[in-house]
Amino acid sequence: MNKIFEVEIGRPGSIGAMTATSLSLPATPFVLADALAKAHITDERIIYSTEVLDSNCSYLPSLIAASANIYELNHLAKRLAALTEWELDCFEGLVRMEADKNGTPIPLERLINFTNSFENCQIVYEAHNDESLGKFYVDNNMADIPDNLPEAVYELLDYEAIGRKARIAEGGVFTDKGYVVLNGDISLAYRERSAVPLEKPSYTIELEVCKGSFEDGDYDKHRSEFPLLPADDGAINRVLVQLGAESPEDCSYRAADCIVPKLTELVSDFLYASDGDCYGLINELAVQLKKLDESGKLSVYCAMMEAAPDDLTLEDAIDLTNQVEWFRLLPDVSSPSDYAKRQLNLYQIECADTLFRNSNLYDYGQTLIKEKGLCLTEYGLLDTMSGQPVQE
Numbered sequence: 001m002n003k004i005f006e007v008e009i010g011r012p013g014s015i016g017a018m019t020a021t022s023l024s025l026p027a028t029p030f031v032l033a034d035a036l037a038k039a040h041i042t043d044e045r046i047i048y049s050t051e052v053l054d055s056n057c058s059y060l061p062s063l064i065a066a067s068a069n070i071y072e073l074n075h076l077a078k079r080l081a082a083l084t085e086w087e088l089d090c091f092e093g094l095v096r097m098e099a100d101k102n103g104t105p106i107p108l109e110r111l112i113n114f115t116n117s118f119e120n121c122q123i124v125y126e127a128h129n130d131e132s133l134g135k136f137y138v139d140n141n142m143a144d145i146p147d148n149l150p151e152a153v154y155e156l157l158d159y160e161a162i163g164r165k166a167r168i169a170e171g172g173v174f175t176d177k178g179y180v181v182l183n184g185d186i187s188l189a190y191r192e193r194s195a196v197p198l199e200k201p202s203y204t205i206e207l208e209v210c211k212g213s214f215e216d217g218d219y220d221k222h223r224s225e226f227p228l229l230p231a232d233d234g235a236i237n238r239v240l241v242q243l244g245a246e247s248p249e250d251c252s253y254r255a256a257d258c259i260v261p262k263l264t265e266l267v268s269d270f271l272y273a274s275d276g277d278c279y280g281l282i283n284e285l286a287v288q289l290k291k292l293d294e295s296g297k298l299s300v301y302c303a304m305m306e307a308a309p310d311d312l313t314l315e316d317a318i319d320l321t322n323q324v325e326w327f328r329l330l331p332d333v334s335s336p337s338d339y340a341k342r343q344l345n346l347y348q349i350e351c352a353d354t355l356f357r358n359s360n361l362y363d364y365g366q367t368l369i370k371e372k373g374l375c376l377t378e379y380g381l382l383d384t385m386s387g388q389p390v391q392e
Contacts, residue, residue, distance in 0.1 A: 004077040005061075006054040009070055011040050012047070019334050021378060022053065025077035028257035029201050032074055037299060038378040040331065044196070056080075059092060065105035072108040075195035079115040090121040093180020096173045112190040120184030127163070127179035134163030136179075142166075203228035204289040205267065205282065206257040209236075211243040214252045226256060229286035236279045248276045259289050259298065262305040263317055270314045281314060288321035300329045303382045307375040307390055327390075331380035336365030339381055343368060 003024040010020030021038040023031065041048045050068045052061040057080065064073070083091065094114040098106050127133035134157075137143040143162050166172075172181035210224040225239045236248070245251050253276040255267035267285070270278055292298045301324050305312075308320070333339045340361040349355060368374075373389020375382040382390050 002056065002081045004056050004080045005052050005073065007070070007073065008051045008053055009035060009039050009041065010049050010051075012049060025074050026081055027074055027077075028206075028261075029197070030257050030259050031261050032070065033200065034261045034302070036070070037302070040334065057088070057092065059095065063095065063099060063104045063106050064108070064111075068105075068108055069193065069196065071196045072112065072193070076108055076112050076115070079112060083115065086123070087115075087118050089123055089175070089177045090118045090180060091115060092175050092177070093121065093123070093173055094182060094186070096175060097171060097180070097182065100173065101171075107192075109190060109192045110186070112195075113187045116187035116189045117182070117184075120182055122181050122183060123178050124181075125178040128174055129160075130163035130167060131160040132163070133167060133174075133179050134159035134161070137162060137166055201228075201257075201259075203230075203257075203286070204259040204293065205229040205255060205286040207271075207282075208254050208256040209239050209243065209251050209276070211245050211251050214254065229283050230290055231283065231286075233280070233283075235283075236276070251276060259293060260302055260305055262302070266312065266314060266317060278314075281318070285314065285318050285321070288318060292321060292324060297324045299331065299379055300324050300327050300382075303327075303329050303375075303377040303379040306377040306379065307382055326385050328383050328385060329380045330383065333376070333381035335362070336369060336376070337361040338365070339369060339374075339376075340365035 003026075005025040006022065007025060008020055008022045019038070019040045021035050023035045027035070036042075039048065040046075048070075049066045050064075050070055050073060051066060052064050052068075052073075055061050080088070080091070091114055094117065095106065095111070098110065098114075124133065124136050127136050134143065138145065138157060138159065141147075143166070145157070145162070167174075167179070170181045170183075172179055174180075205228075207227050207229065208224050209227065223243065225242050227235050227239050229235075240248060240251065243251060253268075253271040255264045255271070258264040258267060263285070267282055270282070289298070289301075292301050301321060304320055304324065304327060305317070308316070330339075330342070333342060340359075341356060343365075344352065344355070369376060369381070372383075373391065375390040384390055
């Protein structure tokens with residue numbers, strides 16, 4: 001799916017900018033949840049900022065509020081990613097009409113509803129100013145002038161005035177693509193916060209299976225199935241039947257989403273290398289991840305995956321699910337300075353605030369982390385219960 005936005009979400013306040021994290025939208029449910037975890041946004045009551053750094057729709061970033069709900073922004077990204085070129089041209093026109101009429105920022109609810117309102121849109125690609133719009137309207141008998149005028153009269157017409165009158169009356173706008181006009185009302189199909197999930201997905205790994213190859217030029221024409229793991233041993237065979245595949249080799253496989261996003265590519269690579277003949281191992285990983293999630297240990301495992309080497313194998317990832325009990329995560333430590341303050345606060349230090357203001361806590365914290373063999377991750381500081389260095 002095309003990436004529409006590059007965004008940064010961050011939690012302001014005492015924890016500071018170190019909790020900010022960036023991601024591309026649209027994102028899968030678990031990629032989005034993972035980004036919120038990295039930014040220490042653990043529930044909806046926490047105030048956070050959303051900055052759109054870049055967009056395929058270059059006119060949009062300045063029109064979206066910093067208080068935008070990340071779930072609704074992701075929903076807008078999904079809608080935009082599915083639009084045709086003509087629909088995107090209509091959308092830009094609707095956005096510019098709204099900005100001209102009501103100013104900025106534009107509520108996400110309104111932007112999402114624009115994507116449901118194209119049946120009332122028209123685009124004149126030949127018109128880029130009032131004069132060319134007036135010429136188009138006259139040539140197509142859409143202007144308010146008498147019929148059957150002598151040919152010589154048309155040369156005397158003020159096409160710019162005709163186009164300006166039509167544009168003002170219709171409330172249309174010019175974009176880089178042409179003239180966009182809305183002949184009807186904006187849809188109200190989407191209601192505010194409808195995209196905010198009430199519960200997280202039931203799966204821990206979502207696969208995508210298609211008949212043929214993802215690399216085929218006509219991949220979009222293939223019908224894909226999305227089995228959710230953990231599942232029983234027969235799930236993959238049922239998918240093959242649904243796809244009309246005679247054998248597993250007739251299909252391509254990849255991970256569409258994973259509760260630990262760091263593992264998504266690893267699972268996809270393993271599926272590719274084995275032609276899908278590894279369902280049991282991947283399902284075992286899904287079972288273990290579900291257990292970690294239910295026991296509240298998933299964040300520790302995510303930090304372990306960030307600290308793990310890049311050449312981690314799928315078997316390693318499964319083995320490490322059984323070692324989580326030997327690790328602990330300090331989620332409130334997001335920088336060396338945080339760790340230095342945490343350690344110093346273990347002691348009764350007089351005028352501690354003055355000491356903190358006048359000390360190089362960052363260097364002190366870095367030294368402590370290095371000496372103890374700890375690992376600072378985006379989820380917090382990872383430590384071992386045994387006292388061994390994290391990497392060992």
